[in-house]
Amino acid sequence: MVQQLGYLKETPSQTAGPYVHIGCTPNFCEITGVYENDLGISMVNDKTLGERITLRGRVFDGTGTPLRDALLEIWQADSKGLYNSPSELRGTADPNFTGWGRCPTDMETAEYRFETVKPGQVPFKDGRMMAPHVTVWIVARGINIGLQTRVYFDDEKEANDKDPILQRIEHRNRVPTLIAKRDGSSYVFDIYLQGDKETIFFDV
Amino acid sequence: MSNRKPETGAFFQRDRQWHPPAYTPEYKTSVVRSPQRALISFDNTLSEITGPVFGHSMLGELDADLIYNYAKPGESAIGQRIIVRGRVVDERGKGVAGALLEFWQANAGGRYRHKREGYLAALDPNFGGCGRTITDDDGYYRFRTVKPGAYPWPNGVNDWRPAHIHFSVFGHGFAQRLITQMYFEGDPMIWNCPIVKSIPDKAAIEQLIAALDMNNTIPMDARAYKFDIVLRGRRSTLFENRMEGN
Numbered sequence A: 001m002v003q004q005l006g007y008l009k010e011t012p013s014q015t016a017g018p019y020v021h022i023g024c025t026p027n028f029c030e031i032t033g034v035y036e037n038d039l040g041i042s043m044v045n046d047k048t049l050g051e052r053i054t055l056r057g058r059v060f061d062g063t064g065t066p067l068r069d070a071l072l073e074i075w076q077a078d079s080k081g082l083y084n085s086p087s088e089l090r091g092t093a094d095p096n097f098t099g100w101g102r103c104p105t106d107m108e109t110a111e112y113r114f115e116t117v118k119p120g121q122v123p124f125k126d127g128r129m130m131a132p133h134v135t136v137w138i139v140a141r142g143i144n145i146g147l148q149t150r151v152y153f154d155d156e157k158e159a160n161d162k163d164p165i166l167q168r169i170e171h172r173n174r175v176p177t178l179i180a181k182r183d184g185s186s187y188v189f190d191i192y193l194q195g196d197k198e199t200i201f202f203d204v
Numbered sequence B: 001m002s003n004r005k006p007e008t009g010a011f012f013q014r015d016r017q018w019h020p021p022a023y024t025p026e027y028k029t030s031v032v033r034s035p036q037r038a039l040i041s042f043d044n045t046l047s048e049i050t051g052p053v054f055g056h057s058m059l060g061e062l063d064a065d066l067i068y069n070y071a072k073p074g075e076s077a078i079g080q081r082i083i084v085r086g087r088v089v090d091e092r093g094k095g096v097a098g099a100l101l102e103f104w105q106a107n108a109g110g111r112y113r114h115k116r117e118g119y120l121a122a123l124d125p126n127f128g129g130c131g132r133t134i135t136d137d138d139g140y141y142r143f144r145t146v147k148p149g150a151y152p153w154p155n156g157v158n159d160w161r162p163a164h165i166h167f168s169v170f171g172h173g174f175a176q177r178l179i180t181q182m183y184f185e186g187d188p189m190i191w192n193c194p195i196v197k198s199i200p201d202k203a204a205i206e207q208l209i210a211a212l213d214m215n216n217t218i219p220m221d222a223r224a225y226k227f228d229i230v231l232r233g234r235r236s237t238l239f240e241n242r243m244e245g246n
């Protein structure tokens, strides 16, 4: 026998199910009067620094059908590359930017949409800069554990080419699944849960 | 939590054998919603080490009281009154202060208040089904609700969900983000459920079963269930080759 390490096991995940809106965005599913607003519906205000962008897209299942019951959350740095988090020790992030947003896919159009700012660059642990990116977390009925991916931007080619995470992806033909396409002031980022175009998901 | 130094270490690797895999054909919806390629692994960067935190000031007075937070004045939700309480800790056993918990559930008859829900059990006009709270300085939380009913769902011909409460949990880093479900001690339905059985290890399933806690029961009022939640732990940054923040 040896000493026990004493670590606990992480609580296992279970699917968010079809009624995730009740808990996470009750106003969206017409449960009004409990919370004033749904948490995470607004990331910016009129004082937020940086370039305003819309990040939008749909989430497709293996049959090509877009999910109308998914919930997405994003987490990103502000326009200067700082996170609005106590664990951010490099400086103070823009107080007018939350960095975190939550959006259910529309029950009709299946689209998600975040009004946010283009993030700045954040250093990798060895000091190299990561390209501007947004972390995305997707839950839904039929998804047993939240799926995590990243959105990069198609007009940041130079930074993307040097990005330490993108560089380590062995199958180079999959890298474009992580890159949002600019369309006016929007970036479009469609997510494919499986199939030929399957988005890269991370274990991080 | 304000007088505690924020931690900046990377989180322990997630034990994906302990969690349900993406593809669990007994739970049919997972078949076309499960990625088929391997996840790509990398050690946490600042993007995963950091995460949003929420202040107690965002909470309304009745946010943690589902019996009253949707009820008309002077009325209350129908069902067995229960208190759910527990502690959010990380894998090192440290209490997680300031963790936002959101919960949602069916009413006592097993019916959700949702336009996509078609079960014939009646809606309770005084029950919305959502609540939230934030853990205290030691990681403890509690809320009051009614015990949810079991309900049938379209999967197999005769599949029923055991009584459960859904939980969404934020720790201090986005890599700790977790959604799960709490079950109730003694419910024989737990072991028949395809969603429960998406978790391969029996001990992991047992981690989701709240214990009846008669010591915290309020006599003549509400029974109590204890449900502790474990989030990913962090590595120490002491010997990282580059001290974060330096």
Ligand SMILES: [Fe+2]
Pocket (backbone or CB within 6 Å): A017, A019, B106, B161, B164, B166
């Ligand atoms: Fe449920």
